[in-house]
Amino acid sequence: MSGGQVKSYSVRTFGCQMNVHDSERISGLLEDAGYVAATDGADADLVVFNTCAIRENADNKLYGNLSHLAPVKSARPGMQIAVGGCLAQKDKDVVLRKAPWVDVVFGTHNIGSLPALLDRARHNEQAQVEILDSLETFPSTLPARRDSAYSGWVSVSVGCNNTCTFCIVPSLRGKEVDRRPGDVLAEVRALVDQGVLEVTLLGQNVNAYGMSFADPDTPRNRGAFAELLRACGDIEGLERVRFTSPHPAEFTDDVIEAMAQTPNICPQLHMPLQSGSDRVLKAMRRSYRKKKFLGILDRVREAMPHAAITTDIIVGFPGETEEDFLETLDVVEKARFSSAFTFQYSARPGTPAATMDDQVPPEVVTERYQRLIALQERICLDENTRLIGSDVELLVVADEGRKNSATGRMTGRARDGRLVHFAAGDRTDIRPGDVVTSTITGAAPHHLVADAGVASVRRTRAGDAHEAGTLPTTAPVGVGLGMPTIGAAPIEPATSGCGTGGCS
Ligand code: 5AD
Numbered sequence: 131m132s133g134g135q136v137k138s139y140s141v142r143t144f145g146c147q148m149n150v151h152d153s154e155r156i157s158g159l160l161e162d163a164g165y166v167a168a169t170d171g172a173d174a175d176l177v178v179f180n181t182c183a184i185r186e187n188a189d190n191k192l193y194g195n196l197s198h199l200a201p202v203k204s205a206r207p208g209m210q211i212a213v214g215g216c217l218a219q220k221d222k223d224v225v226l227r228k229a230p231w232v233d234v235v236f237g238t239h240n241i242g243s244l245p246a247l248l249d250r251a252r253h254n255e256q257a258q259v260e261i262l263d264s265l266e267t268f269p270s271t272l273p274a275r276r277d278s279a280y281s282g283w284v285s286v287s288v289g290c291n292n293t294c295t296f297c298i299v300p301s302l303r304g305k306e307v308d309r310r311p312g313d314v315l316a317e318v319r320a321l322v323d324q325g326v327l328e329v330t331l332l333g334q335n336v337n338a339y340g341m342s343f344a345d346p347d348t349p350r351n352r353g354a355f356a357e358l359l360r361a362c363g364d365i366e367g368l369e370r371v372r373f374t375s376p377h378p379a380e381f382t383d384d385v386i387e388a389m390a391q392t393p394n395i396c397p398q399l400h401m402p403l404q405s406g407s408d409r410v411l412k413a414m415r416r417s418y419r420k421k422k423f424l425g426i427l428d429r430v431r432e433a434m435p436h437a438a439i440t441t442d443i444i445v446g447f448p449g450e451t452e453e454d455f456l457e458t459l460d461v462v463e464k465a466r467f468s469s470a471f472t473f474q475y476s477a478r479p480g481t482p483a484a485t486m487d488d489q490v491p492p493e494v495v496t497e498r499y500q501r502l503i504a505l506q507e508r509i510c511l512d513e514n515t516r517l518i519g520s521d522v523e524l525l526v527v528a529d530e531g532r533k534n535s536a537t538g539r540m541t542g543r544a545r546d547g548r549l550v551h552f553a554a555g556d557r558t559d560i561r562p563g564d565v566v567t568s569t570i571t572g573a574a575p576h577h578l579v580a581d582a583g584v585a586s587v588r589r590t591r592a593g594d595a596h597e598a599g600t601l602p603t604t605a606p607v608g609v610g611l612g613m614p615t616i617g618a619a620p621i622e623p624a625t626s627g628c629g630t631g632g633c634s
């Protein structure tokens with residue numbers, strides 16, 4: 131880095147899990163380039179915004195944040211601001227027009243260029259905008275600074291080949307590109323070797339995995355995702371595997387079987403519904419129908435009776451009538467989701483739905499939205515109440531995992547993904563990353579309570595690493611876009627945390 135002295139950085143992340151994981155790569159790259167993470171609350175020499183564009187308020191949030199930073203930057207010579215991610219990919223030089231004090235704008239396809247762009251902006255004393263139309267480097271081939279000692283993200287693919295009419299993602303993240311199974315598994319193993327207990331496989335549409343390998347020598351394979359799940363089952367020390375997100379149109383029974391038959395795959399499924407009305411689903415260009423969706427849930431529950439199923443629902447898609455909305459409520463009633471991410475439809479310029487007739491008036495959308503939330507809250511509470519008396523195994527989580535001084539409770543995540551606040555009693559030795567068992571004694575819509583005391587505590591290597599403040603590292607794993615990466619670093623040997631610190 132030019133200038134000689136060490137610069138501090140901070141990354142602010144908006145949006146989905148893909149972005150959270152991309153931010154781990156951004157941080158890894160910056161640390162490789164000599165930056166150090168800013169201490170909490172301190173002003174950083176570099177602030178990177180990793181942005182989201184999925185809904186309108188994401189735009190407002192970013193530009194609001196940038197305005198706040200303008201006076202900070204004027205008072206701090208040499209400070210730089212970079213904006214990357216989906217909104218940068220969408221807005222390109224509009225970012226600079228709205229916030230001319232930004233130094234670098236980079237997109238979703240060229241994360242790896244960030245350090246060079248920062249140097250160039252500093253050297254030329256001129257803002258740099260670099261947005262590419264297709265993927266330059268698969269983010270998994272970049273170094274990562276991981277957020278957690280016990281839980282890790284691993285990408286199986288980037289991009290999406292679907293054409294949902296409301297969604298801006300395909301135009302921002304590009305066509306789907308899949309990683310080789312061997313590369314995915316090598317990254318999972320590298321994390322587990324360092325004590326990580328839980329891995330979440332990430333892709334915009336994981337069940338399309340296998341049809342778009344970047345590597346031309348890897349044969350196309352429709353069963354690739356189920357095979358990948360089964361292969362995760364063979365990784366010793368890997369206790370919990372989750373994945374997000376599948377698409378109901380292509381969700382096949384081989385994945386359900388692999389989930390049910392592989393003990394470390396968690397009984398949890400995120401299955402985006404979007405709408406319960408066949409007419410609206412058609413207009414959304416989502417090729418499944420209500421009956422098929424409910425059929426998938428039946429088969430999942432037949433194979434895994436205790437599976438927690440979550441979903442995404444959009445209210446107020448153009449043309450949605452009261453009758454259509456009642457169909458959504460009907461599916462929600464039948465589906466018994468353990469939780470639902472509910473969204474008011476937001477027109478995204480450039481998507482087909484944005485110019486459809488019959489945009490639903492905002493007051494109608496809000497009224498429906500409130501009815502949907504009320505129904506789902508009742509179901510969340512009912513479903514959680516049914517769990518009272520059952521035994522749970524909890525992976526203690528950080529942030530909320532600290533003992534709450536008022537209640538004496540800590541927090542863990544059950545195998546099915548539910549959040550559980552548990553009474554730790556006089557056990558002062560429990561750390562984030564450790565595994566405890568307890569019994570559920572209380573329920574609320576969005577969490578459970580286990581006040582029966584812990585039945586067992588298992589101190590883990592992840593807990594040791596968390597306590598020591600060390601985090602797993604993964605060297606760039608695998609090949610780039612179809613071509614072997616010449617001189618790619620080998621996977622890190624087993625070490626318990628060569629710690630590059632921090633938590634998002
Ligand atoms: N308006 C509202 N919600 C949207 N989503 C995606 N695009 C839009 C939009 N234009 C929701 C979908 C998706 C989730 C990540 O965000 O429900 O599954």
Ligand code: SF4
Pocket residue numbers: 144145146147148149181182183184215216298299302303
């Ligand atoms: Fe994630 Fe989509 Fe938002 Fe991009 S636009 S951050 S892919 S949710």
